[in-house]
Amino acid sequence: MGKTSRDYTEAVSVCELDRTTMSVLEIGDGDLVSLETIDGEVVVRARLGRGLEPGMGFIPAGPYANVIISADTWESGMPDFKGVRAKVFKAAGSRVFSIKELVAKMLEE
């Protein structure tokens, strides 16, 4: 499973959410969601996460998460890969960009 494979894309273009958040926002397992932070916006698939506290989301490390995190490292070298505040919206009718599209979009903006 290489970085350019469909398996990789499917593994990293998801956001695990807790059951409460998903039911309140009427999001089903596998539905498209849009994640917005002060640094960007990305569409991924929602997955029901086991044992997540309400209000917490988990995205695997990868290019989809990197779209919405800051590159400010607070003079440490390390960006904020964890603990980022984000808003979650249902994104029916939208689509998940392929990795190539995502990289091209990141570079052009």
Next chain:
Amino acid sequence: MSRPQVLENVVCPFCGCLCDDIRLTIEDGKIVGNERGCALSKAKFLQATTDRMMSPAILQGSEFVEVSLDEAVDRAARILAEAHRPLIYGLSSTENDAHREVYRLAEYLGGVVDNTSSVCHGPSIIGTQESGEPVAALAEVRNRADLVIYWGANPLYAHPRHVSRFVRAPGVFIKDPKSERQMWVIDVRETVTSRVADRAIIIRPGTDLEVIEALRALVRGHTIDVSSVGGVSLDTLREIADAMKSAKYGVLFYGLGLTQSRGRHSNVDAAIRLVQDLNNYTKWSMMPMRGHYNVAGANKTSTWTTGYPYAVDYSRGYPRYQPGEYTAVDLLRRREVDALLNVAADPIAHFPRAAIQGLKSIPIINLDPKRNLTSLIATVNIPTAIAGIECDGAVARMDGLPLYVKKIVDPPESVLPDREVLRMIFDRVQEVSRQ
């Protein structure tokens, strides 16, 4: 057809565990069997030939044109020789001799050299520089530890045999690991590891520092005037502190949950001081769960050669060190570098968007065995041999143990190890600079 050959005790070059008990079966120059390896190890060995970059290539317009190795090396050398502030980045998935060539090149070019620890356990190193390194050998953990805590780490996912080889395995003084050794997990969410642990403690995200400092206070016998810290009741924290003090030999393994969350190196610094406090009562050690198989080696070779573990700038002709200044994400975010030589890493897959944008208008030279996201936009792609499978070398395990990785099979035709390609680039850079 030749008879299958079986190789025993092969070192797996995937994660920082460097499992050294793998049994490989080789048939007709191909690896066809991997016994004892985890799923990651099986994929690494058995799929070594898939998804490879097969030929050096140069980006012309929007198309890659296959070229000879000499042409690719010449183009790479010209890019580096013309750059005012080149960055050399990566190193964690290649062996120590390749690192040596990188430092030589960085010094000659007056460039910056950083390894992937700046986005994984860099903060652990800063914490260690503040407070010391109470590290143990993994064999010592297996032989002696009666309490093992994983903090902000999910080894069953990222280091699949860490638990079975060192924690749930019997050792010299721990005959029955299930009854004589406790395995606890502290994390912000339930994980596959927390589900198999003897005890799982869930804390609120971003409160690691507070929880560690509360434990320090309790270990030292102070009273705390709150009912809970980080979502954990004071009674539970008191129980944890007492269990830590009464363990015969405790080990704290910690992952990116400490280094990538709020607090970063302060979290690690506090954890080291907690372990120091505990050593007033009993024996405790701690160890970062290093990810890539030779990222610990990259820190070591960088320290031997430049004096510093990562984020090293040679622009004044001598090495200077400053995380936050000479770390790759910061350099790219500030648009400070004008060329990137990427060796055995994938910054396009792992850097935040604003850092990736720093790559859009600079030439990228990419050395890697496989196609990755950086190879999609690199100016020059040069395929290299997979260290530990197609070439030998020395690497360092997460506890610092140096191990020799073997050459198992031949690399694809005309594909050379990283160290040889880097040597060719260095020689060509010298020639181009003299012109």
